[in-house]
Amino acid sequence: MSTTNALSLLKKYFGYDNFRLEQEKVIHSLLTGNDVLAIMPTGGGKSICYQIPALMHTGVAIVVSPLIALMRDQVESLKRNGIPSAYINSTMSSEEMLSVEKSCEQSAIKILYVSPEKLLTASFFDFLKKIEISFFAIDEAHCVSFWGHDFRPEYKKLGFLKKAYPNKPIIALTATADKLTRQDICKQLSIPEANVYISSFDRANLNLNVYPAQKRIQKINEFIQLRSDQAGIIYCLSRKSTEQVAEKLRAKGISAKAYHAKLSADERGSVQDDFIRDKIQVVCATIAFGMGIDKPNVRWVIHYNLPKNIESYYQEIGRAGRDGLPATCLLFYTLSDVILQKSMLSDLPMERRELQEAKLDRLRQFSEANICRRKILLNYFGEHLTENCQNCDVCQNPPTSFDGTILSQKALSAIVRGKESLQLGVLVDVLRGSKNQYILQRGFDQIKTFGAGKDISNNDWVNYIQQMLNLGLVDIAYDEHHFLKLTALSWKVLKGEMQVDLYKHVDKPVDKKNSRDI
Ligand code: ADP
Ligand code: ZN
Numbered sequence: 265m266s267t268t269n270a271l272s273l274l275k276k277y278f279g280y281d282n283f284r285l286e287q288e289k290v291i292h293s294l295l296t297g298n299d300v301l302a303i304m305p306t307g308g309g310k311s312i313c314y315q316i317p318a319l320m321h322t323g324v325a326i327v328v329s330p331l332i333a334l335m336r337d338q339v340e341s342l343k344r345n346g347i348p349s350a351y352i353n354s355t356m357s358s359e360e361m362l363s364v365e366k367s368c369e370q371s372a373i374k375i376l377y378v379s380p381e382k383l384l385t386a387s388f389f390d391f392l393k394k395i396e397i398s399f400f401a402i403d404e405a406h407c408v409s410f411w412g413h414d415f416r417p418e419y420k421k422l423g424f425l426k427k428a429y430p431n432k433p434i435i436a437l438t439a440t441a442d443k444l445t446r447q448d449i450c451k452q453l454s455i456p457e458a459n460v461y462i463s464s465f466d467r468a469n470l471n472l473n474v475y476p477a478q479k480r481i482q483k484i485n486e487f488i489q490l491r492s493d494q495a496g497i498i499y500c501l502s503r504k505s506t507e508q509v510a511e512k513l514r515a516k517g518i519s520a521k522a523y524h525a526k527l528s529a530d531e532r533g534s535v536q537d538d539f540i541r542d543k544i545q546v547v548c549a550t551i552a553f554g555m556g557i558d559k560p561n562v563r564w565v566i567h568y569n570l571p572k573n574i575e576s577y578y579q580e581i582g583r584a585g586r587d588g589l590p591a592t593c594l595l596f597y598t599l600s601d602v603i604l605q606k607s608m609l610s611d612l613p614m615e616r617r618e619l620q621e622a623k624l625d626r627l628r629q630f631s632e633a634n635i636c637r638r639k640i641l642l643n644y645f646g647e648h649l650t651e652n653c654q655n656c657d658v659c660q661n662p663p664t665s666f667d668g669t670i671l672s673q674k675a676l677s678a679i680v681r682g683k684e685s686l687q688l689g690v691l692v693d694v695l696r697g698s699k700n701q702y703i704l705q706r707g708f709d710q711i712k713t714f715g716a717g718k719d720i721s722n723n724d725w726v727n728y729i730q731q732m733l734n735l736g737l738v739d740i741a742y743d744e745h746h747f748l749k750l751t752a753l754s755w756k757v758l759k760g761e762m763q764v765d766l767y768k769h770v771d772k773p774v775d776k777k778n779s780r781d782i
Pocket of ligand 2: 635636637638639652653654655656657658659
């Protein structure tokens with residue numbers, strides 16, 4: 265293939281002067297007839313990796329895509345750019361489908377999007393026999409893998425494509441794939457690992473921050489008031505919380521709307537449109553929001569609740585700063601969200617549950633970390649930063665450590681005397697000597713260390729105990745009680761055989777504009 269040719273098509277159809285990240289290599293490899301896997305961050309430009317080759321090949325490129333709404337958007341924007349394309353999915357009438365099929369048979373279509381369910385039907389297979397196929401593209405390819413975060417059984421069956429069409433190249437694309445998922449995609453789709461192209465996941469323009477979840481609304485309000493001209497997204501865990509947060513922000517004079525799956529398609533469409541056209545400043549959304557939304561100037565993303573894992577977090581913050589200009593990401597963290605997320609996994613089969621719990625745990629470590637957050641994030645995707653990023657809260661406000669041995673001993677001895685039946689909040693109450701009903705009813709005020717940590721604030725205690733959890737000095741039972749439990753290391757600390765270094769907890773103000781903010 266001639267690269268100049270691909271470049272001139274990029275200019276002609278998309279108006280761009282240069283390829284980005286690994287686009288050119290991926291396109292070259294695919295056009296040479298190879299099967300390839302392209303891993304590119306959200307907003308990196310995956311679609312162009314198959315759209316340009318589709319224009320250069322004879323025949324129709326078949327693109328498998330899991331989301332009907334996304335398909336429609338893609339096709340509309342391709343058509344606007346003068347690229348003949350269409351989609352087939354289960355929402356269409358048989359006349360509509362027939363007409364698309366006819367156009368493909370007449371070679372009047374270059375790119376055809378299809379849902380995996382539809383692709384797997386006998387009738388679609390008969391149709392494929394009648395047309396000239398240029399290659400197959402599998403979008404959101406992590407869905408084939410059990411190890412990915414969004415496994416879809418029908419994707420699992422796509423391995424048959426290589427058997428049915430050994431001579432047609434396959435390009436798989438995804439934004440999120442850790443090593444295990446990557447290897448699994450290759451194995452299932454018969455893609456040689458040598459043909460995997462990974463673009464850097466580093467989004468250097470995103471300023472990463474984690475805050476304790478206390479007084480979230482107040483902090484969010486302060487943050488937005490300073491950015492009255494900047495659009496942003498607030499991700500919440502439930503439909504109800506999207507509505508509550510939007511309501512509370514509206515009460516403070518901020519134009520905010522909720523977005524979740526229970527709204528009608530019309531309502532969702534209108535929130536999206538208003539947001540894209542800057543008619544509303546803030547969308548409070550469940551994870552459903554943002555897929556396929558190409559708004560380049562989202563200046564901030566806030567996680568009101570903890571996402572399920574690092575992949576989801578990365579994908580969601582990736583919706584900020586697509587234009588490459590500085591953008592801010594705030595994650596509000598509380599251990600009770602970890603517990604909530606864990607409880608949501610309880611219905612999964614054992615093997616999947618363990619994996620998802622391990623993934624959640626990596627996100628917990630990220631949130632509680634005292635080292636450069638970008639290092640942790642990139643490390644998760646197999647990239648290693650040698651320098652600290654200087655664009656995350658830890659780099660910009662490094663915590664200082666101190667000898668926390670006595671403090672830890674106080675907490676641990678309260679756990680011993682409370683017979684390992686104290687929850688985190690109760691332990692803090694005991695340490696701070698708070699005589700509430702729960703404490704009095706259970707006689708916890710009789711514990712010898714009751715009130716031994718009065719001089720330390722509630723927030724600081726929560727933070728120190730989280731650090732102790734991270735260090736393995738104490739454990740938490742992930743059952744219905746969430747009692748704190750002792751570990752082998754607890755006893756070492758109690759016996760004075762081990763020194764504990766803790767980090768000073770600084771409750772950073774959010775009401776300060778970041779120096780890198782625009
Ligand atoms: P992804 O699917 O990886 O999230 P898209 O394919 O939707 O990303 O592309 C994201 C945005 O980047 C789109 O607006 C696209 O037109 C733009 N884009 C893609 N490739 C280039 C390029 N080489 N130069 C400039 N913009 C590009
Ligand atoms: Zn950093």
